[in-house]
Amino acid sequence: MAIDRHEALDRLRLIRSRRVGPATYSRLLAEHGTAGAALAALPAVARAAGVEGYSPCPVEVAEYEMAQARLAGARMLVPDGPDYPPLLALLPDAPPVIWARGDTGLLARPMVAMVGARNASSLGLRMAKRLAATLGEAGQVVVSGLARGIDAEAHLAAIETGTVAVMAGGVDVVYPEEHGKLAALIAEKGCLLSEQPMGLQPQARHFPQRNRIVAGMAHGVVVVEAAARSGSLITAKEALDLGREVMAVPGHPFDARASGCNMLIRDGAVLVRGAADVFAALGVAQVAHGEVPDARPPLPGPVPAPRPLSQIADLHSQILQRLGPSPMAEDQLIRDLALPAARVAPELVALELEGAITRAAGGLVSRVV
Numbered sequence: 001m002a003i004d005r006h007e008a009l010d011r012l013r014l015i016r017s018r019r020v021g022p023a024t025y026s027r028l029l030a031e032h033g034t035a036g037a038a039l040a041a042l043p044a045v046a047r048a049a050g051v052e053g054y055s056p057c058p059v060e061v062a063e064y065e066m067a068q069a070r071l072a073g074a075r076m077l078v079p080d081g082p083d084y085p086p087l088l089a090l091l092p093d094a095p096p097v098i099w100a101r102g103d104t105g106l107l108a109r110p111m112v113a114m115v116g117a118r119n120a121s122s123l124g125l126r127m128a129k130r131l132a133a134t135l136g137e138a139g140q141v142v143v144s145g146l147a148r149g150i151d152a153e154a155h156l157a158a159i160e161t162g163t164v165a166v167m168a169g170g171v172d173v174v175y176p177e178e179h180g181k182l183a184a185l186i187a188e189k190g191c192l193l194s195e196q197p198m199g200l201q202p203q204a205r206h207f208p209q210r211n212r213i214v215a216g217m218a219h220g221v222v223v224v225e226a227a228a229r230s231g232s233l234i235t236a237k238e239a240l241d242l243g244r245e246v247m248a249v250p251g252h253p254f255d256a257r258a259s260g261c262n263m264l265i266r267d268g269a270v271l272v273r274g275a276a277d278v279f280a281a282l283g284v285a286q287v288a289h290g291e292v293p294d295a296r297p298p299l300p301g302p303v304p305a306p307r308p309l310s311q312i313a314d315l316h317s318q319i320l321q322r323l324g325p326s327p328m329a330e331d332q333l334i335r336d337l338a339l340p341a342a343r344v345a346p347e348l349v350a351l352e353l354e355g356a357i358t359r360a361a362g363g364l365v366s367r368v369v
Contacts (some may be wrong), residue, residue, distance in 0.1 A: 006101040008076055010035035011064050015096040016057040016197065017042060017067070020134040023350055027312070031095075041060050049313040068198040073187075074099040083107055087294045088216045095213060096194035099171040100192035106141050106162045111212045111240070112278060113143040115232040116150025116224035124225040124257065127161035127249055128153040131222065134275035136161030140160070143218050145210055146179055146186075147231075154181060158253045159189050164217070167194040168210040205355055211235040220245035220282050224270060226260030229257075233260050236269070245281050247272045316356075317337075320367055323357060327364035 003011070004210045014035045015025050020042075028045070040055045046054035062295055069076065076097060079089040083104035088094050100107075112135050116124060132142045132154040142158035146165040171194040174183040174269065186192055190251035196206060205214040207306050211231060215221055215238035223246070226232035236246050247270040251258020265271050270281040315337075322328070322336055334344050348365065351357045359365050 003078060003081055007035060008058070008078070009066065010039060011078060012062040012065060012076070012097055013057040013059065014038055014042075016062060018049070018054070018057075019046070019354070021350060022095055023346075024312070025096045026092060026094070028075060038167060042204070043222045046050050050317070065198050068172070069099055072101065072198065074101045074171050074198070075104060076100075077104070077107075078109060085111075085217045087111075088213065089220070091216050098193055098195050098213075100193050101171050101187045101190055103162075103189070104191060106164055107217075108178065109141045110139070110284070111141040111143045112282070113216040113218035113221040113235070114150065114154040114224065115144060115211075115214065115221065115226070115235050116228065117226055117232065118139075118147055118149040118151075119257065120149035120153070120225050121255070121257060124150060124249075124251075125153045128224045129157040131224070131249075131272075131275055131278070132157035132163075133161075135278065136163070138275070138279070143214055143328065145207075145214055145231075145235075146175070146183065146192075148176060148179075150232075152179060152182060154224075155186060155190070157332055163190040163192065164214045165192050166210050166217070167192060167202075168196070168206040169192055170196050170200040172198055173201055175202050205352075208234055208238075208352075212238045215239040215244055216242055218315060219284075220247055220278070222278060223248045223261050223269075224263060225249070225251060225257045227256055228259040228263060230260055233264070236264055245270065247278060248275075249282055314348065315344075316351060317348060319344070320356060321350060323365060323367035325366055325369050326361050327366045330359075330363045330365050334364065 014020060014028065029035060032038040032041055042056045043054045046202050057217060060204035077084045078097060079094045079102050085107045085182040109257050114128060114132055116128060128150045136142055141162040141164055143164045143166065144154045144155050146167055163186060167365055174180050211234050215235050221236055221244060222241040223232050223236055244250060246264060248261040249272045250265055251261055253262065270277060272278060316336060322333060334341050337344060352359060357365055357367055
C-alpha cells in the first residue's frame with residue numbers, strides 16, 4: 001500500500017532516531033501500530049532501558065533528508081509499500097526505509113547477487129563478465145555493491161538487462177569516487193539503492209549492512225573471487241543465515257584471491273563453472289533473451305514473532321555488562337548467559353551494527369569504550 005507524506009515523515013524520523021535499528025523499528029511499529037505512536041512512546045521506552053533525556057529524531061532533520069532526496073531524484077521505499085524488494089520485505093529486520101534512484105521496476109524481478117575481490121584477477125573479471133551477461137540475458141537481475149573489481153564488472157555486463165547497486169553510503173554518495181560514471185549509468189538504466197541517510201559518507205561499519213541487503217534481495221549469491229577474510233565472505237554468511245543459495249567459483253589453491261571461494265565450496269557451497277550451474281542451484285530454467293521469468297515463490301519458513309522490546313533491551317544490557325575492552329570468546333559469552341546461541345547471535349550482530357561491540361579474529365568479541 002502507498003503511504004502519505006505524513007506517515008513517510010514519521011517513519012523516517014523513527015528509523016533515524018538514536019538507538020533505533022531495523023529490528024527495534026519493526027518491534028516498535030508492531031507494538032504501537034503507527035510510526036507516530038511509536039515516536040510518542042520512544043522517550044518512555046528509552047527511560048525503561050536506562051536512557052534519560054531521550055528525544056526522537058527532530059522533524060526538521062527528516063524533512064531536510066526528504067528534500068535532499070527530491071533533489072537527487074530518489075524515491076523512498078518501505079516494506080509495505082510498492083516497489084520494495086519482495087524477498088527483502090520478508091526479513092524480520094528488513095530496512096524500514098530504502099532510497100532508490102532509477103528503475104524500481106527491476107526490484108520485482110528475480111535477482112542473483114554477484115560479489116568478489118576488489119583486486120580481482122583478469123580471469124576473475126572475465127568470469128564475472130560472462131556470468132553476469134548470461135544471467136542477465138536469461139532474465140535475472142544482477143545485484144552487487146558497486147565496489148571495485150568483480151562488483152563493477154558484474155554491473156557493467158548486466159547494465160542493459162538489469163542491474164541493482166546497493167550502496168554503503170547515501171544513495172547520492174558514490175564510493176569509490178572513480179565509479180561516478182558507472183553509478184550515473186546504473187541510475188539511468190538500472191537502480192541504485194541505500195538504506196543510509198542522504199549525503200552519508202560510508203564508514204567501515206556501513207559495509208556489512210550493505211552486504212546484508214545484497215544477500216537479502218537475491219535468491220542466491222555467487223562469489224567469484226574472495227580472500228579468506230573479506231567482505232564477500234560476510235555477504236556469503238549473510239546469505240546462508242537467510243537461507244539463500246551460496247555459490248562460488250573455484251580457483252587455484254596458490255592464489256590468495258581464491259582461498260575464500262575454495263573454503264566456501266569445501267563447506268558446502270555450490271561449485272560454479274558457468275551460468276548453467278547457477279540456474280541448476282536456483283532451480284530455475286534459462287529463458288530466451290528478452291523474456292522475464294516468473295519470480296520464485298517466497299522462501300519457506302514462517303517469520304518468527306518479534307520479541308518484546310523490554311526483553312531485547314535486557315539481553316543487550318546483559319551482553320554489554322559481561323564484555324569489556326579485552327576480547328572474550330563468543331562461545332564463552334553464550335555459556336555465561338546460559339541462553340541458546342540462536343537467540344544471542346542476532347543480538348550480537350545488532351550491537352555490532354550499532355557500534356557497541358567489535359569482533360576480532362578467532363571468534364572474539366569486545367565492548368567499544
